[in-house]
Amino acid sequence: MSSYSHGLDVSAYQAAQDWKKHARDGITFAFAKASEGRNSRDPKFATHVRGIKAAGLIPGAYHFAWPNQSATAEAANYIGAVKPYAGPGFLHWLDLERYSDGRNYHGRTAAQIRAYAATWVAAVEHAFPGQRVGIYTSADDIAAGRVPNGIPLWYPAYPGKSVDTYAEAERHSRPSPSGRTVTLWQFTSTPLDRSIAYMPPTALREWAGGTGKDDDQAPSKYTAPAFPKGLAPDKSTPSAVPLQRALKAAGYMPKSVKESPSYGPQTQAAVARFHNAHTRYRAKGSTHDVAIGPKGWAKLHRLAYDK
Incomplete structure (x- = not known):
């Protein structure tokens, strides 16, 4: 073949x-x-x-x-x-x-x-x-x-x-x-x-069809920062601020949204938009996954900052 x-x-x-x-x-x-x-x-x-x-x-x-x-x-x-x-x-x-x-x-x-x-x-x-x-x-x-x-x-x-x-x-x-x-x-x-x-x-x-091996990786020395401990939708933590900045830089959150330690509704909606664009990082069976994980965090950062 x-x-x-x-x-x-x-x-x-x-x-x-x-x-x-x-x-x-x-x-x-x-x-x-x-x-x-x-x-x-x-x-x-x-x-x-x-x-x-x-x-x-x-x-x-x-x-x-x-x-x-x-x-x-x-x-x-x-x-x-x-x-x-x-x-x-x-x-x-x-x-x-x-x-x-x-x-x-x-x-x-x-x-x-x-x-x-x-x-x-x-x-x-x-x-x-x-x-x-x-x-x-x-x-x-x-x-x-x-x-x-x-x-x-x-x-x-x-x-x-x-x-x-x-x-x-x-x-x-x-x-x-x-x-x-x-x-x-x-x-x-x-x-x-x-x-x-x-x-x-x-x-x-x-x-x-959205499955199979990615073939879109540009060679790069960029390494995403470690996934922050305690980053979850039900917690208020300074970790939400870099997440919001990455979401803005990658185009999934409007730049007009005010940064906040709270992992609130606007952050959750932006994470869901990211997941729906990159479904391999989305929880199975979900169409509104608002909780980002380590692999999604790394992909988001590469999209946002690997210029």
Whole structure:
């Protein structure tokens, strides 16, 4: 069995596809552009995504980012576009790339773009609990510090004629831009955008469904602080303050919430949002787990501070 999965992505620029034929030809996953900016939606998204799902492929969608607009408004645009089609096993992607004239990045620093991306991802994770959310982005964006850590990466880089088939992409070394691990590599745009995933089809389906091994870990020397003793929802302890700060930094608690030693309702709600975005840390059978444990604490800190 192959250690890789093959995929395609399309937008309004592509005609309707024979997705069942693509499936017979060995395609495992396919993504369609859903939206762009605050208001724009791809006119062929519904046609594409329905065909992808009907063919039994792992489905997904992407949103083209305008970091100099509101991240929450853009997330709402995307969520509205994909909500009728998203379900378990659906993959969501933020397409974070600069227009050639820079109009979608104009006036924003690298830190502001990174914060925009983290906010967009957190909003989509909250809207679709348990579903994977990743970022499609370039080596330049990663090197410039515009891409948050701890998020699956779909990476475009085209070697040219030396790698223009799936077989050649599989034989090529796995890209590692700025030392980051990539989950998907888009290696050509001819005749369609084509990508490989670094998991066999069965493992990719498990991963897309929110289970299976994480493949989104960026190499890092960051180590989360030890889990505080006595940190629990029914106790008032100074330990709640660093928890609140981490929740804010990771985008799960509004920055306007006043810090308090009390592990109160707002902290509990933020922890529940974190758990619903990262269900492996949530108590089994719960949809509102408000008690963070050592493994969840480490994951939250990495998301918040491993920049």
